[in-house]
Amino acid sequence: MTQDVLAFRKVWRVGANIDTDALAPGAYMKHGIEVIAAHCLEVHRTDFAAGVKPGDVLVAGPNFGIGSSREQAAGALKQLGIAAVIAPSYSGLFFRNAFNLGLLLLTCPEAESLQENETVQIDCEGTPQVKNAQGQMLTCHAVPSFLMDMVNADGLVNVLKQRMADKAHNKTH
Amino acid sequence: MSTTRALPGELSASTSGSTLAQKLIARAAGEAHVNVGDVLTCQVDLAMFHDSSGPRRLKPMLAEIGAEIWDRNKVVLVLDHYVPARDADSEKIIRITRDVAKEWQLPHVIDSEGICHVVLPERGHLKPGYFCVGGDSHSPTGGAFGTYMFGIGATEMLGVVATGEIWVQVPQTLRMVWHGALQKGVCAKDMMLHMIGKFGMNGGNYQAIEFAGDTVRGLGMQERMTLSNMSAEMGAQVGLIAADNTTRDYLKSVGVADDVIEQSQYFETDDNADCQRFDFEASQLSPQVAAPHSPENTKAVAEYSHILPSVAYIGACTGAKLADLRAAAEVLKGRKVASGVQLMVAPASARDQAQATKEGVMQILIDAGASVLPNACGACAGYGGTFEEGATVISSTARNFQGRMGPASVQVYLASPATVAASALAGHIADVREVLA
Numbered sequence: 364m365t366q367d368v369l370a371f372r373k374v375w376r377v378g379a380n381i382d383t384d385a386l387a388p389g390a391y392m393k394h395g396i397e398v399i400a401a402h403c404l405e406v407h408r409t410d411f412a413a414g415v416k417p418g419d420v421l422v423a424g425p426n427f428g429i430g431s432s433r434e435q436a437a438g439a440l441k442q443l444g445i446a447a448v449i450a451p452s453y454s455g456l457f458f459r460n461a462f463n464l465g466l467l468l469l470t471c472p473e474a475e476s477l478q479e480n481e482t483v484q485i486d487c488e489g490t491p492q493v494k495n496a497q498g499q500m501l502t503c504h505a506v507p508s509f510l511m512d513m514v515n516a517d518g519l520v521n522v523l524k525q526r527m528a529d530k531a532h533n534k535t536h
Numbered sequence: 537m538s539t540t541r542a543l544p545g546e547l548s549a550s551t552s553g554s555t556l557a558q559k560l561i562a563r564a565a566g567e568a569h570v571n572v573g574d575v576l577t578c579q580v581d582l583a584m585f586h587d588s589s590g591p592r593r594l595k596p597m598l599a600e601i602g603a604e605i606w607d608r609n610k611v612v613l614v615l616d617h618y619v620p621a622r623d624a625d626s627e628k629i630i631r632i633t634r635d636v637a638k639e640w641q642l643p644h645v646i647d648s649e650g651i652c653h654v655v656l657p658e659r660g661h662l663k664p665g666y667f668c669v670g671g672d673s674h675s676p677t678g679g680a681f682g683t684y685m686f687g688i689g690a691t692e693m694l695g696v697v698a699t700g701e702i703w704v705q706v707p708q709t710l711r712m713v714w715h716g717a718l719q720k721g722v723c724a725k726d727m728m729l730h731m732i733g734k735f736g737m738n739g740g741n742y743q744a745i746e747f748a749g750d751t752v753r754g755l756g757m758q759e760r761m762t763l764s765n766m767s768a769e770m771g772a773q774v775g776l777i778a779a780d781n782t783t784r785d786y787l788k789s790v791g792v793a794d795d796v797i798e799q800s801q802y803f804e805t806d807d808n809a810d811c812q813r814f815d816f817e818a819s820q821l822s823p824q825v826a827a828p829h830s831p832e833n834t835k836a837v838a839e840y841s842h843i844l845p846s847v848a849y850i851g852a853c854t855g856a857k858l859a860d861l862r863a864a865a866e867v868l869k870g871r872k873v874a875s876g877v878q879l880m881v882a883p884a885s886a887r888d889q890a891q892a893t894k895e896g897v898m899q900i901l902i903d904a905g906a907s908v909l910p911n912a913c914g915a916c917a918g919y920g921g922t923f924e925e926g927a928t929v930i931s932s933t934a935r936n937f938q939g940r941m942g943p944a945s946v947q948v949y950l951a952s953p954a955t956v957a958a959s960a961l962a963g964h965i966a967d968v969r970e971v972l973a
Contacts, residue, residue: 382937393629430937431673434692452738454771456686456689459689463691463692464689519694523699
């Protein structure tokens with residue numbers, strides 16, 4: 364499955380400096396991802412986890428995902444069906460975790476011009492672009508191909524699975 | 537993987553000398569020289585994970601991909617997040633962790649004896665020149681040993697334990713050069729809060745920070761660890777300090793063999809290396825306090841003297857190492873905390889606590905009114921609702937995000953262990969310099 368075009372995605376807006384405790388609250392960390400996801404972002408908006416639909420996108424301010432290495436912060440968004448996060452900047456650790464779980468992050472300097480409930484389209488062919496409701500194109504930073512491959516494989520686990528299978532195959536031939 | 541694919545927003549290659557970060561990555565990648573922005577595959581010398589990020593997540597994923605641990609001698613497992621068990625769920629996580637450790641026959645397991653970032657060097661696992669990963673965001677602590685160490689999530693750890701490799705993009709270096717002597721009572725934690733206040737929570741932009749200058753050279757290993765530790769709060773990938781004789785002495789003191797110490801690699805940033813340099817005057821620094829709910833909300837302590845904490849917490853890898861306990865004891869010696877303030881001390885490791893007991897440091901803290909908690913992440917991990925509704929806390933930990941250490945109403949102020957102790961005495965956030973004067 365490749366995700367070159369994500370059409371007509373509904374925007375959920377949050378602010379700057381969204382931390383991993385907001386995305387995956389510590390009190391629920393001992394539970395599975397379904398439970399953590401049900402409390403995702405509740406410290407900022409209680410309507411998010413219950414209201415978000417698979418394929419929606421999350422638009423945030425700068426420094427999204429700061430804090431812990433807990434990848435459940437990205438996993439919770441994935442679990443809720445978020446198709447992509449669009450923000451001007453990310454925590455580097457969160458950035459790696461998200462792609463490792465197959466969650467697409469777009470670094471978009473103009474992210475904050477997007478509005479709650481707006482419908483957007485994302486084109487990942489070449490340099491990613493977000494088309495807003497007025498039809499304007501917002502250009503995002505390029506995503507290196509090996510990270511895009513990770514998104515298309517739905518995460519590092521599948522990439523490794525393939526790698527291990529290839530290794531076993533090469534051994535027997 | 538190609539060695540020249542740059543991620544967005546990076547500078548192009550430079551031909552000048554190399555930074556400490558570049559040299560450490562070049563060694564791990566088997567290259568003579570690497571350029572800022574290069575993406576390389578590095579060989580991992582050591583992978584550390586704990587009870588939360590480790591076995592309970594790795595075991596099912598390893599089975600799913602059909603792989604085994606690449607080299608169990610290069611793996612260290614630490615049980616620190618869910619110990620001691622608070623409930624049936626944490627008990628289950630601990631049981632799974634111990635069972636998997638046996639099944640995998642892991643030779644290096646540190647169980648309920650302290651926090652991973654403190655026990656890892658304490659057991660001699662970190663050596664200068666190493667390239668290491670940790671399944672925890674405060675893994676940059678290892679940078680204090682001239683080690684390239686950074687935090688990763690559980691899935692990326694799966695990749696490391698299955699292959700022994702990880703990709704890294706060679707970072708730029710932000711060189712923090714500190715000059716002169718700190719005032720009495722001012723600590724590494726104050727230096728770090730000041731820098732986070734100046735650069736912001738993501739000001740490190742996932743690049744390398746290097747701490748240098750005579751002030752840093754004069755700090756002991758545990759104070760250096762506090763600097764590297766909170767590089768995480770600046771959003772840096774690593775927080776490096778070139779290893780020197782202080783590092784050698786520490787390694788010797790924890791039982792690392794002389795030949796291993798001598799054979800380690802002591803890299804330094806070249807004079808003509810390309811970095812962004814920032815200079816700081818240590819003698820000008822006052823004790824710093826970060827107000828709720830971000831470590832970047834930092835100001836001089838005097839700005840917060842109207843705040844009346846109900847809890848004073850000395851804990852975590854950031855703020856309860858032996859050096860931190862000593863700093864608090866110096867303030868609390870022969871005194872008692874103010875009424876209405878609850879002082880809690882969770883020493884970062886069993887060995888540090890044993891040494892502090894031997895020196896009389898623990899007794900001073902207890903006599904001052906401290907309750908002593910287990911050698912674990914405790915309140916700082918935020919996995920149990922530690923503080924009560926409406927509590928105002930002054931804490932020597934690293935993070936004061938809303939809801940992390942209790943209900944959303946809890947107000948956490950971050951400060952050095954010395955400032956936490958001084959505030960516990962005064963009943964309001966207080967300047968430790970006045971207590972020690």
